[in-house]
Amino acid sequence: MAERISDAEHAVMEVLWDEAPLSAQDVAERIPPERDWSANTVKTLLGRLLAKNIIGHEEDGRRYLYRPLVARGDYVEGESRRLMDRLFGGKLTPLVAHLAERDALTNEDIAEIEALLKGLKS
Amino acid sequence: MAERISDAEHAVMEVLWDEAPLSAQDVAERIPPERDWSANTVKTLLGRLLAKNIIGHEEDGRRYLYRPLVARGDYVEGESRRLMDRLFGGKLTPLVAHLAERDALTNEDIAEIEALLKGLKS
DNA sequence: GGCTATTGACTACAGATGTAATCATGACGA
DNA sequence: TCGTCATGATTACATCTGTAGTCAATAGCC
Numbered sequence: 197m198a199e200r201i202s203d204a205e206h207a208v209m210e211v212l213w214d215e216a217p218l219s220a221q222d223v224a225e226r227i228p229p230e231r232d233w234s235a236n237t238v239k240t241l242l243g244r245l246l247a248k249n250i251i252g253h254e255e256d257g258r259r260y261l262y263r264p265l266v267a268r269g270d271y272v273e274g275e276s277r278r279l280m281d282r283l284f285g286g287k288l289t290p291l292v293a294h295l296a297e298r299d300a301l302t303n304e305d306i307a308e309i310e311a312l313l314k315g316l317k318s
Numbered sequence: 319m320a321e322r323i324s325d326a327e328h329a330v331m332e333v334l335w336d337e338a339p340l341s342a343q344d345v346a347e348r349i350p351p352e353r354d355w356s357a358n359t360v361k362t363l364l365g366r367l368l369a370k371n372i373i374g375h376e377e378d379g380r381r382y383l384y385r386p387l388v389a390r391g392d393y394v395e396g397e398s399r400r401l402m403d404r405l406f407g408g409k410l411t412p413l414v415a416h417l418a419e420r421d422a423l424t425n426e427d428i429a430e431i432e433a434l435l436k437g438l439k440s
Numbered sequence: 441g442g443c444t445a446t447t448g449a450c451t452a453c454a455g456a457t458g459t460a461a462t463c464a465t466g467a468c469g470a
Numbered sequence: 471t472c473g474t475c476a477t478g479a480t481t482a483c484a485t486c487t488g489t490a491g492t493c494a495a496t497a498g499c500c
Contacts, residue, residue, distance in 0.1 A: 204488055206404065220447075236490050239448070244487090258496060259447055269416075272405050276417055279401050282328065283394045288417050289430050294391075295398055295410050296438055306435045308411050313428045316418055324457055342477075358460050361478070366457090380466065381477055 199248035201271065207231060208241045212251060213268040217261035321370035323393065329353060330363045334373060335390040339383035 201209060211226045212218060218226070224238040242262055245251045253260035277286075284290040292309075323331060333348045334340060340348070346360040364384055367373045375382040399408075406412040414431075 200486095202487055233488095234490060235447095236492095237488075240488090240490075243449080272416060273420055275401060275405060276413065279397060280417070283397060288414075288421055288423065289427055289434070291398065291417075292410075292414055292431055293434050294394060295402070295413075296434065298395055299410055301410065301435075301438060303439060305411055306439055309414050310432060310435055312411075312415050312418060313423075313432055316423060317425060317428055322456090326458055355458095356460060357477095358462095359458075362458090362460075365479080 199250060201245075201248075201250060204237075205241050205245055205250075208238065208245060209250070209264060209266075209268075209271070212262060212264045216263040217254065218263075219256070219259050219261055221259075223262065321372060323367075323370075323372060326359075327363050327367055327372075330360065330367060331372070331386060331388075331390075331393070334384060334386045338385040339376065340385075341378070341381050341383055345384065 207227055208223060211223050215226070220239050220242055221235065223242065224233070224235045227233055227238060242251065246253060246262075250264070250266050251262050252265045253262045255261075280286055280288060280291055284294070329349055330345060333345050337348070342361050342364055343357065345364065346355070346357045349355055349360060364373065368375060368384075372386070372388050373384050374387045375384045377383075402408055402410060402413055406416070
């Protein structure tokens with residue numbers, strides 16, 4: 197399990213995380229237009245996601261309605277952790293340090309994170 | 319440019335970022351043993367990285383010495399930003415929020431990040 | 441009842457990736 | 471000088487990915 201989700205598949209997942217269940221056509225219509233995919237491409241991706249058990253489907257007349265089986269939070273969690281593990285030795289602090297340094301953070305951003313951290317302190 | 323670095327290639331890059339220049343054999347010896355790669359595999363990966371202009375090589379007698387042409391920081395930067403863009407709308411705060419919530423941060427971790435942020439405040 | 445449009449299933453196909461074997465060449469020791 | 475070994479180059483090959491075309495079933499329209 198925990199099959200990887202490719203980049204193109206991810207675009208489909210974002211649609212389904214935003215709204216589900218949806219038919220294949222609904223999904224295709226909601227894919228960001230800059231992708232410029234044919235409806236067939238979307239159907240292929242839905243098929244692959246089904247095969248990986250990342251989405252499920254239920255019959256609705258002659259078509260299917262698709263819905264995610266994996267929560268976005270879990271996916272995001274896994275990807276974030278992968279990155280942290282690969283590039284920052286699994287530590288969050290260096291990741292934040294790195295991004296904060298390069299990304300001109302506004303004072304509001306900083307304040308927001310500080311507030312967040314305050315809330316977490318036990 | 320800015321060719322993508324695959325997962326396997328990344329393992330090679332980590333070796334070269336840690337120490338360079340190195341011969342193909344040196345690199346192979348330094349690959350984490352759990353990868354369990356043959357020397358040929360490493361040479362293939364070096365060849366692909368060369369083709370992508372991510373590493374360079376200089377002659378040293380009958381062999382080459384390889385060295386990175388891309389700084390680790392730049393790579394890390396790119397990958398981190400990709401993740402932020404894909405999953406967090408390009409914003410750092412939600413990323414930190416997400417990771418901080420799920421990752422049981424110790425009070426020391428929090429203090430460390432707070433200190434870091436304090437230093438950034440303009 | 442036959443034609444057409446929708447929808448999922450299957451097939452296609454090039455490029456990337458992971459993993460490696462084989463080939464060619466030159467250096468080096470016997 | 472001849473065979474052997476190290477080393478890079480070339481080739482191999484299965485799988486995954488991105489992108490889509492084609493086929494088959496079916497449901498509704500005329």
